[in-house]
Amino acid sequence: MSAAPLAIALTGAAGVIAEVIGGRALDDALAAAAFDATLRPAVQDLAYGALRRYGRSDFYLSQLMARPPAAALRGLLLAALYRLAERPEDAHTTVDQAVTAAASMARGKYKAVVNAVLRNAIRRADQLESAAAASDEARWQHPRWWLDALRAAYPDDWTAIAASGNERPPMTLRVNRRQAGAAAYLEDLTAAGIAGRLLDDAAIRLDRPVGVDRLPGFADGQVSVQDWGAQRAAPLLDARPGMRVLDACAAPGGKTAHLLELADLDLLALDVDAARAVRIGDNMKRLGLSATVTAADCGDPDAWWDGRPFERILADVPCSASGVVRRHPDIKWLRRAGDIEGFAVRQRNIIDALWRVLAPGGKMLYASCSLFPQENGAQIDAFVARHQDAQRLPTDENKDEWQLLPNADHDGFYYALLAKRP
Numbered sequence: 001m002s003a004a005p006l007a008i009a010l011t012g013a014a015g016v017i018a019e020v021i022g023g024r025a026l027d028d029a030l031a032a033a034a035f036d037a038t039l040r041p042a043v044q045d046l047a048y049g050a051l052r053r054y055g056r057s058d059f060y061l062s063q064l065m066a067r068p069p070a071a072a073l074r075g076l077l078l079a080a081l082y083r084l085a086e087r088p089e090d091a092h093t094t095v096d097q098a099v100t101a102a103a104s105m106a107r108g109k110y111k112a113v114v115n116a117v118l119r120n121a122i123r124r125a126d127q128l129e130s131a132a133a134a135s136d137e138a139r140w141q142h143p144r145w146w147l148d149a150l151r152a153a154y155p156d157d158w159t160a161i162a163a164s165g166n167e168r169p170p171m172t173l174r175v176n177r178r179q180a181g182a183a184a185y186l187e188d189l190t191a192a193g194i195a196g197r198l199l200d201d202a203a204i205r206l207d208r209p210v211g212v213d214r215l216p217g218f219a220d221g222q223v224s225v226q227d228w229g230a231q232r233a234a235p236l237l238d239a240r241p242g243m244r245v246l247d248a249c250a251a252p253g254g255k256t257a258h259l260l261e262l263a264d265l266d267l268l269a270l271d272v273d274a275a276r277a278v279r280i281g282d283n284m285k286r287l288g289l290s291a292t293v294t295a296a297d298c299g300d301p302d303a304w305w306d307g308r309p310f311e312r313i314l315a316d317v318p319c320s321a322s323g324v325v326r327r328h329p330d331i332k333w334l335r336r337a338g339d340i341e342g343f344a345v346r347q348r349n350i351i352d353a354l355w356r357v358l359a360p361g362g363k364m365l366y367a368s369c370s371l372f373p374q375e376n377g378a379q380i381d382a383f384v385a386r387h388q389d390a391q392r393l394p395t396d397e398n399k400d401e402w403q404l405l406p407n408a409d410h411d412g413f414y415y416a417l418l419a420k421r422p
Contacts, residue, residue, distance in 0.1 A: 006093065007100040009039050010079050013046035014101065017075035020051060026330035050075075050082040051329035052166050055141035057081040060128050064117050073110050076101055080118055091122055141166050145337040146322070153373050157405060161371065164406040165325045165332070171209035172410070174226040174254075175202050176261050176287060185223060188216040203228045205409055221287035226254045229323075229410035230369075232402070233314060234258035236395055236415055237365045239265055243311040247291075248298035248354055251276030253283035255314060255367075260289040267291040268310075270298045299350045301357050309359035317347045319370040323404075323412020344374045351383055355390070360422040363393065368414045376414040377401055384418070393417040 012035040019029035026047065035043055050057065057078050061069065069077065080098040084091055095118045102110040121128065132138035136147050140162040150158040173196070175182040182202050189196055194214065195207040205228065212218045212225065233255050239245050241263045247256045250269035260267060271277040274295035281293050296304040298315075320343055325332045351366060358364050366383075368375050380401060384390045392400035395415050406412040 005039060005042065007097040007104075008035070009042035009046055010076060010083075010098055010101040011035075011104055012039060012043040013050065013079040014072055014075035014105070016043065016047040017050055017078050018071040020047075020330045020333070021071060021074065023334065025334065026051065026328065046079045046082060048329055049086060050078040051333065052326065053082050053085060053141060054078065054329070054333060055143075056132050056138045057085075059132050059135055059138035060121060061117070063128055063131060064120055064124075069113070070106075072105050073102075073113065076105065076110070076114060077117055080114070081121060084118065084121065095119060095122075142325075142332050143335075146332055146335070149337075149340075149372055153371065154405070160407075161405055161412070164408075167326050167408075169324075169326045169411065170227075170409060171206045172199065172226065172228045172231075173204045173206065173215070174224045174231050174258060174261075175204065176222055176224065176257075177202055178261055178288075179220075179222045180217070185216070192216050199228050199409060203231055219286065221289075224254060224257060224283070224287070226258070227324075227411045229404045229406075229413040230254060231258065232404070232413065232415065233316065233365060233367050234262055236402075236417055237312050237314055237363065239263055239312045242266070244268075244308065244359075245312045245314070246270070246298075246310040246354070246357065247314045247316070248350070249316045249318065250280050250293075250314075253280035255316060256280060256291055257283055257287050257289055259314070260284075260291060261287070265291075269293045270296050270304065272297045299346075299353045301353055305357050309362065310357055311359050311362045313354050313358050313362070313364040314367065315351055315354055315364055316367040317350055317375075319343050319347065319368040319375050320372060321369050322371045323369040323406055323414075326406070327411065340372055340374050343370075344379060347375060347379055348382070351379075352386070355387060355420070358420050360389075360420050362420050364418045364420070366414075366416045366418065369411060370414060371403075371405070371412045376403065376416075380416040380418075389421045391419045391421055393419050 016029045016033050020026050080094055083094045098118055099111050099115045102114040137144050140147055142162050150161055175185045182198055182204055186204055194210055196204045199205050215223055239259055243265055245265045245267045247269045250256045251271035256269045269280050269291045277293055277295040284291055294304055320340055321331050370376055395402040395417050402415040404413045
């Protein structure tokens with residue numbers, strides 16, 4: 001990136017970061033931001049990176065400044081501190097272009113402050129790093145309540161989980177087995193100059209992310225982008241050809257498509273958000289698959305159920321998304337500890353409602369991208385206690401629940417498979 005676009009990208013990222021700190025979701029802030037489309041990748045990289053590193057960089061600012069900066073200035077400094085950490089060899093350019101960016105903000109009154117703070121950060125790098133090591137929020141770059149929850153649930157793994165949440169996420173593909181095998185598709189990737197490795201008979205993890213326009217056969221439905229952890233859902237549900245299946249919280253349609261790639265099904269896909277439901281249809285069209293897509297609240301069956309029971313239900317419930325924070329780094333800073341109970345209540349209402357429409361002898365897969373027990377194991381324990389006709393079934397290694405912790409190959413997910421006794 002040349003110098004001038006870097007200054008513009010820093011300006012764009014500063015505005016996005018300020019919006020997120022003010023309480024707006026990162027995706028919404030990016031969508032609403034006004035900047036040249038050609039700069040979107042650079043702005044997005046700066047914003048995502050700065051928010052992953054927010055806990056440490058904001059701690060640095062508390063050490064470098066006498067009082068908290070204004071929102072726009074704070075956003076610019078956070079973006080610049082992220083780039084200094086990522087590109088230390090390019091420190092001079094980062095400082096210079098951050099000062100240039102500051103010239104376009106608040107009539108240039110932040111120029112001297114930006115220059116002083118960033119140069120001071122470079123000079124005091126070792127001192128700041130030592131101070132950060134003594135603060136859990138700065139060291140692990142998560143809110144204290146979040147770290148406390150991880151420590152309580154995973155006393156042996158919480159540091160690895162926190163570290164994973166600060167990394168760039170992997171890009172993993174799911175090969176459409178109706179069209180190709182994973183090994184053959186990997187050869188196509190190699191021929192296209194894209195390196196990757198097989199994770200199983202359908203999943204390929206790329207060495208580096210690429211735009212989907214570079215993926216061979218993407219437009220023709222040969223492959224989809226889906227985390228390997230998320231790819232575990234469809235096989236666990238064990239839907240057989242001809243079965244009536246419900247994907248209850250389906251958007252954007254990745255798991256819906258995977259189910260249909262595995263078997264011909266009579267599948268209803270629901271999502272409460274009409275705009276997101278449209279994306280399900282778009283994905284079905286690209287992949288050459290067919291499902292009935294309806295915008296409806298799965299927790300209110302009276303509004304959409306025709307009375308015919310389902311033999312399989314995928315309940316991929318709304319949750320804290322604590323297992324996928326490296327993909328959505330704003331989440332850990334926008335969530336509050338009290339939000340977890342709110343999600344748990346919504347989840348309970350959904351699965352109780354869905355149990356009504358499951359056929360006797362049928363199976364329901366409870367899925368979340370959370371790491372917090374209140375949304376996972378505790379939720380299922382309470383459900384089984386309420387429903388005497390619910391039976392736990394094995395998921396992974398004959399366990400009756402499967403908590404995937406985030407690592408280099410996949411995000412964090414939870415699965416519990418339940419059967420309805422006849």
